[in-house]
Amino acid sequence: MEELIEKAARDLVKSDYAIALTGAGVSTESGIPDFRGPSGIWTRNPEAERKAYQTYYKFLANPKKYWEERLSTPSLLGDLAKMKPNPSHYALAELEKIGIIKCVITQNIDNLHQKAGSRNVIEYHGNAFKLRCLNCGGRFNSEEFDLEKLRIEGNLPPICPICGGILKSDVVHFMEPIPKDVVKQSLEEVSKCDLMLICGTSAVVYPFAELPRIAKRRIIRKEDKLVSVIIIEVNAEPTPLTEEGISDYLIQGKTGQILPKIVEEVKNLKNKI
Template structure:
């Protein structure tokens, strides 16, 4: 492990355009459950929602056909307003201040990277921090859905106020995806952390990397091709490893 950490530090020293690609494992250390692990959101028993397939509750179909169910689940499970960034988020913000890290690409929707101080964050699955009307596109404050007394939050035009989160059956935000792919292509070092790279199409974006060093950090081994001469895999806590590096 020490040798890997040392090599990781050397890679950062010699790199000038680092991009970070992160998944749910970055936020679990703040207490936000992932989706599919044994302790994940989809395995949490709740009698109110047990009759529904997990993916359905965060789908476009559920929002349209059963909005009361959608918003009840969303309010209970997606509210990260009182969650604080962890060591990984703060380390990445510091790496940005040092001029090394140029952008963060995240599959998470909790806004913790920005809360920790990072400025260039591409949220390829959207964010719970923004809401808008599905009819007139009027924007609403980040607290609007969570604080609304209505079971289905309504816009003054009569439309439904929904979160700016990419639901199942919806396409990813084009601007964020375009910026993410462009950043990866320009990077001389790519750090992939806290993700199994099993969620597509987001996982496919790492294949656009042609830079010098690829570093993978995860608690479990993942299926990604590494070049032993220039790439490394570090198994462990994302926050602990990044904190030691910084």
Template structure:
């Protein structure tokens, strides 16, 4: 059953003119990154952390210095920085290298798609390796401000002199218009969307597979279990299992089919 679906997916990828991937927490958890709402998720274990996460954007607006103190206290960024790409990340990078996947839109903030070699990555919820100015939209590598951050000074935008925050998009914060527009354009353009490790319930990211479907694209899910996309008929089919096991098998199958062409 699973093998048949893997073969079908490989054929669909080869037949697509413009395939893209849309990824979520399930791709990161296989790199040892805890999710938020799963059974052993960060917020499941520490509801207080969830409450703080709803307040942190407001804190940045009111008092950037306090905001940065809180960012530096969080153990989360250290976990993310130590994480390494897993076979799912490498498989998507390889599919891009082969000319099959044209872009990866990710809800993950860990930067692991880029680390694995993916070139065109749209970080819908931002990334931990960058800082962003919400006033002029500029982004900067976080490394450029390592000294300020270490000295507990608020990093300042080199373009407009406003305080900078992490590029990561917080609750109550708008998705930056540039990445939102580019992601929507990809969803409208694709004729196949590979939805990996996400149940697509967090809006507005969850719009993307639904937009793709409405525009006539094929939507294929790879996930542990069925999601609202499966139940609502947004996806054409679901391959159930670990993304880190299924995606490499799809890559192998694509290679086999190419040999025969």
């Protein structure tokens, strides 16, 4: 493993535009369960996953009922407001701070990358602390709305202050299209990267899982040579990306243990330059 950590650090230091893709495995060490791991939410409760596939359609059919259920049902992820970043988040924020990582594209909705200090974060599946208008695309911090008061007064759903459209949670539900601005920004980052660091994702949820495949198809010129984008996985278990040869190599283990070691090695290398 140490050799692979050193290799990852060398590849990162040599990169011109490295980005990170992160999934639920990055936040498990903060106490937030993942979905498809051995103890994941969907693994333990397939019925909950089945119901989750109906959520977006419930919103479209009856926004008021959607909001009433959302405000009265505990989150499957726990109280995200109380969760704190772990060494994985801080390591990626540090890699951005020292100019290595240019962007984090995350499946996570927990806001922990921002809490750890990452600035350029694309939230592919939305943010649990924001609301989004499906009409104009505007996003708002949930604190801007007294949702409980709206519920008591029978005034749900909340209304967009910009266009008067109906607001839903910014979280992207199953069967809901990824917002167009998020798709555009993500593809722009993938089109610029020469290295992709994939951390804590099972790589089975599309279209997010397509991003590494898009990167792998790109041929770029480096040092007068035509090469493919370097793709590094840091995951607890092999994924389809490993098995299909999309990733160049896998560093297997907990992201909270491996990423800080990569940061330390990157700093050592940069000090020698």
